[in-house]
Amino acid sequence: MNAAVKEIVIAGGGTAGWLVAGVLAADHGDNLRITVVESPDVATIGVGEGTWPTLRDTLRRIGIAETTLFRDCDAAFKQGSRFDGWRDGGADDRYYHPFMLPHGYLEADLVGAWLATGTREDFAETMSAQAHLCARGRAPKQAATPEYAAVANYAYHLDAAKLGTLLREHCTRRLGVRHIVDHITTVEASADGDIAALALREHGRLAGDLFVDCTGQRALLLAGHYHVPFVARRDVLFNDRALALQVPYLDERAEIASQTISTAQPNGWIWDIGLPTRRGVGHVYSSAHTSDVEAERELVRYVAATGGPADMYGARQLRFEPGYRASFWQRNCVAVGLSAGFIEPLEASAIVMIELSAAWLSDDWPTTRADMDIVARRFNDAFTYRWERVIEFLKLHYALSTRRDSVYWHDHADAATIPPRLAELLRLWRHRAPSQRDFARAEEIFPSASWQYILYGMRFRPDAGTVRAASHAAARAYFAETERTTRKLLDGLPGNRALIDHIRQRGLPAI
Numbered sequence: 001m002n003a004a005v006k007e008i009v010i011a012g013g014g015t016a017g018w019l020v021a022g023v024l025a026a027d028h029g030d031n032l033r034i035t036v037v038e039s040p041d042v043a044t045i046g047v048g049e050g051t052w053p054t055l056r057d058t059l060r061r062i063g064i065a066e067t068t069l070f071r072d073c074d075a076a077f078k079q080g081s082r083f084d085g086w087r088d089g090g091a092d093d094r095y096y097h098p099f100m101l102p103h104g105y106l107e108a109d110l111v112g113a114w115l116a117t118g119t120r121e122d123f124a125e126t127m128s129a130q131a132h133l134c135a136r137g138r139a140p141k142q143a144a145t146p147e148y149a150a151v152a153n154y155a156y157h158l159d160a161a162k163l164g165t166l167l168r169e170h171c172t173r174r175l176g177v178r179h180i181v182d183h184i185t186t187v188e189a190s191a192d193g194d195i196a197a198l199a200l201r202e203h204g205r206l207a208g209d210l211f212v213d214c215t216g217q218r219a220l221l222l223a224g225h226y227h228v229p230f231v232a233r234r235d236v237l238f239n240d241r242a243l244a245l246q247v248p249y250l251d252e253r254a255e256i257a258s259q260t261i262s263t264a265q266p267n268g269w270i271w272d273i274g275l276p277t278r279r280g281v282g283h284v285y286s287s288a289h290t291s292d293v294e295a296e297r298e299l300v301r302y303v304a305a306t307g308g309p310a311d312m313y314g315a316r317q318l319r320f321e322p323g324y325r326a327s328f329w330q331r332n333c334v335a336v337g338l339s340a341g342f343i344e345p346l347e348a349s350a351i352v353m354i355e356l357s358a359a360w361l362s363d364d365w366p367t368t369r370a371d372m373d374i375v376a377r378r379f380n381d382a383f384t385y386r387w388e389r390v391i392e393f394l395k396l397h398y399a400l401s402t403r404r405d406s407v408y409w410h411d412h413a414d415a416a417t418i419p420p421r422l423a424e425l426l427r428l429w430r431h432r433a434p435s436q437r438d439f440a441r442a443e444e445i446f447p448s449a450s451w452q453y454i455l456y457g458m459r460f461r462p463d464a465g466t467v468r469a470a471s472h473a474a475a476r477a478y479f480a481e482t483e484r485t486t487r488k489l490l491d492g493l494p495g496n497r498a499l500i501d502h503i504r505q506r507g508l509p510a511i
Contacts, residue, residue, distance in 0.1 A: 003369045005209040006033060009198060011184060011221055012214035013038035015049075015160055016337025016354045018167030020212055022062040023358040025175035028365060035178040036171070037198065037206060042216070049160040049280075050078055050260045050273055050348035053099055056148045056155070058355045060511075064170055066147035067507040072166045074275045075158040076256050076500055079130050079140050081347065085264035087458050088402045095122055095457030096259070097347075098130030099153040101449050103485070104478030111433035111452060113475030115462065123456035126479055129486040134259040136490055139499035147508045151493065155348075157260070157273045157280075180206070184215075187225040194332045194369075195221065209369070211333045212361075217320065219339040226330045231341075232323040236395055236417055238286035238408065239268055239344045240322060243299050243315035247279040247308040254307070258496045262346065263302065266406040268295065270302050271345060276500050279308070282315070284344055289408040292317065320344075324387040329376035332369070334361065341387055346397065349390045349445070356386065356445075386445045392422040393446045393454075399426070400458035429455065430463045 008024060010017045013036055021036050059069060069075050080098035087093045102110050114126055124131040130152050133140065140154035171177040182200040190196040197207040213221035222228045234240060257274035268285030283299040296315055304310040324341025328334060336357040342350060360379055366372035398412035399422070411417060418426075425438055434451040494502075 003209070005366055005369060005372065006031070007208040008032050008034045008210050008212065009206055009208035010034065010036045010212040010214055011198065012036075012042075012216060012337075012339070013168060013179075014164045014214065014216075014337070015167070015351060016339075017212070017214035018164055018171055019058065019062075019351075019354050020214065020336055020358045020361065021171045021177045022064075022167055022175060023058065023362050025171060025177050026062050027362045029175055033178070034176075035180060035206065035208070036168075037180040037182055037184065037200065039183045040181050041183050049163070049351060050081075050157055050271075050345070051155040052348060052352040052355075053150075053153050053155045054352055054355050056150075058359070060148050062167075062170065063174060064166065065510075067503055068166070069156070069158070069163075070500060070503045073156075073158040073162040074277055075156045076275050077140050077258050077496055078155040078157045078260060079134050079152060079258045081260045081262055082134065083262050083264075083397070083457065086262075086269075086397060086401055086403075089264065089405060095453075096124040096131035096134060097450065097453040097457065098124055098128050098134070098259075099155065100128040100130040101447070102127035102452070102478075103129075103482045104475065105449055106436070108474035108478055109472060110475045110478065111456070113472030113479070114456075116472055124453055127453075127482065129482060129489050132486045133489060133493065134257075137255040137258060137496050138490060138493040139258065139496045140493070141499070142493060143499060143502050143506075144509060146511045148511065152489065157275055159275065159280075160351075184220060187221060189225070195225065209332065210366070210372070213333055213335040213339040214337050216338040217342070219325065219335055221333045222325060222328070222330060222335040222339055226333060228330055228335075229326045230321065230323055231326055232321055233343070233391055234322050236391055236419055237322050237343060237398075238288060238411065239284045240320060241287050241292070241295070242282050242284045242318045242320075242345070243292075243296055244280065244282035244318060245299065245303065245312055245315045247281045247303055247312065249278065250307060250309075253497070256496045256500060260348065264401070264403065265298050265302075266290070267298075267408040269346070270299060272302075272306065274496075276497070276504070281306075281308070282345075284346070286408060289406065289411075324384075327380045328357075328383050329379045331376075332372060334376070334379065336361075340383070343387075343390055343394060346394050347390075349394075352445075353383075353386070353390075356443075357383065382443075385441065388419075388421075389439075389445050392419050392425075393451065395419065395422055396451065396454050397458070400455070400460055429460070432462070 085093050140152035172179045182203045186199040188197040195211045197205045261272040263270045267290035270283045273280040285295045303312045322343045328340045364375050366375040403409040434448040
């Protein structure tokens with residue numbers, strides 16, 4: 001049990017496998033031998049993807065230049081999400097969840113001051129400049145801003161398949177990761193129950209000390225070998241299918257949206273992600289509430305109504321079961337990516353969960369096999385907590401809606417489908433704003449500010465007379481400063497497409 005952990009085998013490539021390989025190789029390359037085995041028989045699931053600002057730190061940690069990301073992955077800037085039609089489906093039903101924290105966050109009673117005004121102005125527009133930047137098509141930085149630095153906090157929209165290719169090339173050429181293209185036929189167990197090796201169709205036996213399961217929803221090692229059960233959460237979040245399209249720009253100079261656009265539908269929602277060369281558009285829906293045919297009709301209608309071709313049929317269908325594994329680390333095997341779980345693409349939590357898993361694995365690295373059991377317990381506790389918080393945060397978007405145009409929205413409002421912890425928080429938030437007390441872990445997946453953006457964007461209002469009557473002078477000063485900052489940024493920042501074109505042609509300054 002005191003044997004050193006040296007040989008790392010990652011089963012499966014794609015974004016998950018190569019991000020884990022990249023972080024481990026960049027941090028521990030001199031002490032570990034890392035092998036990624038990818039099956040030629042299994043295609044990766046790659047559609048237009050949204051990410052979180054954390055990816056900037058992850059890519060910098062791995063050693064990939066931001067200019068390279070833009071050139072090789074059809075990348076664009078993402079500054080948050082815009083939600084259309086989620087509140088009630090009315091003509092003015094739109095709000096933002098930006099990446100910038102409210103100006104003065106934790107320094108003043110911003111929510112109380114905002115509520116005290118009785119305004120119907122969008123919460124995000126009052127709290128930060130970023131909603132205005134998105135609405136005006138501005139980029140989050142200037143051409144002279146160094147790589148990965150920001151004027152306004154940002155993430156990326158990108159082609160996930162191309163990201164996987166970039167990560168693979170970087171890991172194998174720059175970081176010394178070994179790459180084997182072969183099919184896993186069996187899993188060989190040792191006498192103590194650990195995985196000893198993987199049997200490959202062409203390359204024979206591949207032994208290791210730690211195995212990372214990145215084999216997608218099959219979870220070949222964690223579920224197939226260890227039979228770790230799946231915790232299904234379709235009782236809370238009903239969506240289990242998606243239809244994806246690549247939509248061309250009819251005008252090649254059309255502005256590129258600087259936010260993910262999420263538009264509610266009768267039985268799901270449609271994502272719209274702007275890349276430099278096309279849009280990635282897809283319909284996420286519940287097969288228990290609508291048919292595949294009707295879901296595709298809704299998607300085609302949306303594409304035509306938003307400036308795309310009028311007859312874009314033939315969308316690629318993706319099926320998934322919302323939920324996660326009962327544990328993620330079993331003996332000397334840890335699951336990352338779809339092997340660990342998947343909920344739905346709302347709020348783009350998939351890639352960030354991979355990043356968080358890779359960072360935890362590297363930062364809390366088990367030097368010996370005995371240490372591995374300690375790290376595994378900590379890992380399982382942390383990621384069970386994180387998956388549950390993702391589920392609650394996504395449910396918040398649905399639970400607050402007053403749409404009743406379908407059984408789907410009626411069901412989402414049913415108290416029986418709201419997790420108990422979320423129900424308790426909603427009761428408390430009738431009297432106060434979401435705060436750090438509600439999310440007390442040091443590395444919360446969503447800060448209280450994100451809950452505020454959704455809560456008040458959906459026009460949730462506390463009960464009359466419950467808002468604190470404290471002085472709001474400090475908060476009003478922050479609001480005024482936000483207005484000044486907004487004007488300054490709108491004047492000084494370039495358009496989204498203009499900056500992306502500049503990066504692709506000339507690059508960004510190195511840090």
